[in-house]
Amino acid sequence: MSLAQHFTLTQFLIEERRRHPDATGDFNSLILNIAVACKRISRTVACGALGDMHGSAGGALNVQGEQQQNLDVLSNDVFLQVNEWGGNLAGMASEELEEPYQIPEVYPRGRYLLTFDPLDGSSNIDVNVSVGSIFSILRAPEGTDVVCEEDFLQPGTSQVAAGYAIYGPSTMLVLTIGEGVHGFTLDPMLGEFVLTHPDLRVPEETREFAINASNSRFWEVPVKRYVDECLAGAAGPRGKDFNMRWIASMVAEAHRILMRGGVFMYPRDTKDPGKPGRLRLLYEANPIAFIIEQAGGRASTGRQALLSVEPTGLHQRIGVVFGSKQEVERIERYHTEPFAGELENPLFNERGLFRLPA
Ligand code: F6P
Numbered sequence: 001m002s003l004a005q006h007f008t009l010t011q012f013l014i015e016e017r018r019r020h021p022d023a024t025g026d027f028n029s030l031i032l033n034i035a036v037a038c039k040r041i042s043r044t045v046a047c048g049a050l051g052d053m054h055g056s057a058g059g060a061l062n063v064q065g066e067q068q069q070n071l072d073v074l075s076n077d078v079f080l081q082v083n084e085w086g087g088n089l090a091g092m093a094s095e096e097l098e099e100p101y102q103i104p105e106v107y108p109r110g111r112y113l114l115t116f117d118p119l120d121g122s123s124n125i126d127v128n129v130s131v132g133s134i135f136s137i138l139r140a141p142e143g144t145d146v147v148c149e150e151d152f153l154q155p156g157t158s159q160v161a162a163g164y165a166i167y168g169p170s171t172m173l174v175l176t177i178g179e180g181v182h183g184f185t186l187d188p189m190l191g192e193f194v195l196t197h198p199d200l201r202v203p204e205e206t207r208e209f210a211i212n213a214s215n216s217r218f219w220e221v222p223v224k225r226y227v228d229e230c231l232a233g234a235a236g237p238r239g240k241d242f243n244m245r246w247i248a249s250m251v252a253e254a255h256r257i258l259m260r261g262g263v264f265m266y267p268r269d270t271k272d273p274g275k276p277g278r279l280r281l282l283y284e285a286n287p288i289a290f291i292i293e294q295a296g297g298r299a300s301t302g303r304q305a306l307l308s309v310e311p312t313g314l315h316q317r318i319g320v321v322f323g324s325k326q327e328v329e330r331i332e333r334y335h336t337e338p339f340a341g342e343l344e345n346p347l348f349n350e351r352g353l354f355r356l357p358a
Pocket of ligand 1: 120121123248249251278
């Protein structure tokens with residue numbers, strides 16, 4: 001094993017700081033605090049039903065109107081408690097909180113903003129399928145004392161760092177600080193994240209796609225066309241067979257795509273006109289998009305690069321397509337070019353699988 005394979009997250013961050021002699025160390029301590037939060041959540045998740053934390057939070061709904069799980073609430077509290085005291089944050093925003101979180105007056109304030117989804121895919125907890133935490137770090141506007149929603153409305157290109165922890169058969173922390181993507185595996189005996197996957201790259205080509213096909217009747221034509229062509233396999237226009245996957249845990253899908261390629265879609269659809277997509281821009285789509293692009297993949301709304309979207313709301317939803325570059329570019333192309341096959345394609349006609357909405 002090379003020395004790099006024994007590097008802990010702390011050592012990795014110290015090395016990074018040596019390369020940036022003007023860095024104060026604030027950023028490193030923020031990342032290490034986030035890592036502590038993820039370790040604590042990992043421990044609770046790993047206890048499963050033994051931990052008394054399974055189940056829904058007494059019928060409570062979060063700001064999105066979704067059923068909150070006990071572990072959602074606990075993970076949110078862990079993120080807030082571990083990160084509020086460090087002196088490096090001006091404020092936080094969470095999937096579970098309607099308003100930005102103010103740093104309590106007893107603690108010093110810092111230069112960064114943290115947005116997070118404390119437990120993504122939490123509907124999977126009770127069935128013991130991988131879940132994760134997603135985070136994004138932004139710079140706070142100069143002189144920020146009390147944070148407000150507008151402070152967080154920065155495009156994904158402004159992210160200083162982003163990452164996720166995946167709580168699966170092993171716990172991993174995957175991090176970008178804008179210079180590639182690195183994966184750290186939690187050594188449960190050591191209690192440390194150890195660099196096991198330096199310089200992750202998303203393979204450019206793939207034969208695997210992920211989408212919730214139960215929404216197919218609500219999809220827009222470019223998405224229907226793309227999926228239809230994948231399903232047609234070797235005999236269709238793509239000339240090759242594809243696998244389909246759906247875990248319903250975006251962190252787990254993003255991780256699979258980082259490891260072996262693929263494309264993930266939760267596109268804009270017509271299911272609920274009030275919701276232009278399922279996933280949240282600031283603490284789900286943008287951090288994953290930053291990671292995927294730093295690993296050589298691409299992330300898009302279908303219509304524009306995800307990272308270039310100017311946010312309009314803290315909990316804004318957005319259509320998301322990410323993964324292997326060539327596939328995402330193809331899906332973007334399908335959004336701009338007219339599709340001649342739309343009317344005569346049997347999959348889109350009256351009795352077809354992907355009937356167009358009236
Ligand atoms: O909140 C986000 C999320 O749990 C993602 O992790 C996942 O990709 C998606 O929702 C699953 O959505 P659905 O239940 O529609 O398949």
